[in-house]
Amino acid sequence: MDMSIANAQGLVLEEESSKRAIETIQFIVIRLGDEQYGIDIRNIDNIVRMQHITRVPKMPIYLKGVINLRGEVIPVISMRLKMGLADDEFTKNTRIIVVKLEQEGNVGFLVDEVKEVVTLAVSDIEKINYNANEEMVSLINAVGKHNEELISLVDLNVISLEDN
């Protein structure tokens, strides 16, 4: 009798934990200036240290150029310029986040620093639906709550869809 109850309880616990596992999303937290942003980890292919970027002429200013990632030529976009911040200053913390975009394949994004990986429950993520004219806002598609702090969640696929 006792056994079966214990078993049943175990089952319930297990169910709960699996439910929770399904409902969380991991984000990589990056820093741009003083702001922190989250990028869905499922979109990220790779994070590499700063390396020489070959400039491509006649490109929009935020398109910094191309890098060689293990034999693949990948365009690199400055998140700072894209978001209307000052141009990048390269430090030892500067990283290129390589993201696999749906349409364009791999694209690298320059960020000031990669901080940590956070796990957010889906219930702690709030979608932003309003259309502001400001470009910066349109890149941020949701806000997540993590340890009482708010993190802006960036949808990089939106970046790619804009005409460059």
Next chain:
Amino acid sequence: MLALKNTEREGIISMDVSQYLEIFLDETREHLQNLNTQILELESDPEGEDTIKEIFRAAHSLKGMAGTMGYKRMQTLTHDMENVFTEVRNGNIKVRPDMIDVLFKCLDALEEYTDNIQSTADEGTNDNEVLIKQLNNILSEKSGGVPQAKTPVVKTSAALEEGDRWDTISLDDSQINVIKEALNMGKRVYGLTVTIQESCILKAARAFLVFKAVEERGEIIVSDPSAQDVEDEKFDREFTLILLSDVAIDEIIKAAESVSEIEKAKGGLLDLEKNKHYKAGNEAEQEAKQEAEPEAQENVPVVQEQVTAADSVVKQAAPVKTDVKKQTSGKPVVNRTVRVDIEKLDSLMNLVSELIIAKNSLVSASSQEQVGAHNSFDEQIEYLESVTTNLHESVMKVRMVPIESVVNKFPRMIRDLSKKLDKKMELYMTGEDTELDRTVVDEIGDPLMHLLRNSADHGLESAEVRAQRGKPAVGSIFLDAYQEGNNVVIEVRDDGNGIDVEGVKNKAIERGAITPEQAANMTDKEVIGLLFLPSFSTAKQVTDVSGRGVGLDVVKSKIESLSGEVEVKSTLGEGSTWIIRLPLTLAIVQALMVVVGNEKYAIPLGSIQTLEDIPPTDVKLVQNKEVINLRGTVIPLIYLSEVLDVESKKAEDESLIVVIVKKGDQMAGLVIDELIGQQEIVIKSLGKYIKQCKFISGATILGDGEIALILDANALI
């Protein structure tokens, strides 16, 4: 337990064979190609002893391989071919043109077997009795003594006509079983031969309707040609079905004949005893068994023990296998090819690139420590550097294959076309060693074939017309491949009639593709472009070579899918040239590495004419543009630093380094800062994200892992 062991063993045996299937297919294709080439040679030089020996060797290897794999039909055919070659080699038979024809047909049949094996791992059911008979005729005619009854299944074409078609249809064991079972159950088994009217255009569709009508009244067990072939319109005008039904045959005949454009349907009860294959198959099986057993005993007594459990196919296979080994040891070195999965290559390439990155960090680490004691360390790095660079290069080259493998089959095709169309023609090929990405090479065969057929059929005039126009009796078709900048260009050229622009216009108006008003305003180029529209054919007569209007639009879409382009140049009465340009997404080209500002760029050598050192005083202004006078030619200057938005490092009074590039008749001088030198570079795409920059055609990764952009000189001019 015993039963289990048996199945286990069988499993192992069949696995053994399937494991070799790929090698078998590769080698078979190689041998077939070799045979094709050699027999072509034999045709022009019937006495060539080496050629005959080579043919014999290839045929023998083929036979052995087919036997090893248990492909009986293929083995039978190659066996008989080999017999012919033996007699030719021994000087008992002289090579004659009709014999060459038969041999080529045999090769086609073998190719068909190979295709079947590739798609289904089974050789198919075509026995090619006619060919085997022809081979035996050659043997018996010339040497007299060679027995004709060697092949088990001999069917004369006369018998084919008199008897009912369904009595000659080939049946396999399972089909025979089904028929027997149905007969036992008291069902009626009919044969039905349906002939479609000659004028019918949509034969496959009519046949489909007949199939449907028959299926409503019974069950179709066998179709000859196969249902698939009928669907693909791979039949003449006639097809034969064997079916089970409860209704009277008359009703089925009536149903079949009610389909329009059906000439006649003939049907009757099937008598299994009358079926030639049923009888012959039984005999053949016995004969094959008898033949196999003594051979097995002679050659490989050791293998025999293992073999007893297996069926007669494997029995036959075992001895031949040892035969092949003996043969290969004495064989001259043939071009060995290795097929590699592209995915594997890609990962290998990535690994090598990573190795380079690792090396780079080592290089930078060493340069930071400027101490003399690190000599050996530096040496090691240098070594690592050379190894990785070479490795990188060679791995990337693996993906590139010469187009030879594709174009090799064309001489044979032109020869066949020449006979079929009754026009004399010769194919001249150059640049077979031009390398292209494997994927492109695999795809380019069909479009090229279309264009060649097009030239042979539409392009070249008939002998009389050629004579009238004072052209040589033998028409020429050229296939030239070469690299031009970032492109590989493949040209199909003929000295035939050229494109009749007015003819195309009239046809287009007739078809309603354009209005007469539109036609009047169209340029010749636009009119020629009409040819690439789907379902457009100007051939006055539809032949089975071309003229169905499904050629050129397919060619165009195929080339475009490879992101290439097709261009046509044509002069009426003189001939036309079809130019295919394929961009080298992953091709290796020779390029000149240059420095502009602080950046490195690559300019493909193909577009470069010369390099010049020009003193600033030689630069003149014409219409406000800077030009130089180079040996009498006025060439405009393009300052790359301006085009590329970089600061030039050069002082004003320094002499200019000018790269003279050419596009068609136009020339331009690209002013650069510094020359690095010539280098073989691998072209990489910049990706989909970067698309607007029109004078950057791609990027390449330099030996140190850095990226240099490739300038498209054509876009700069």
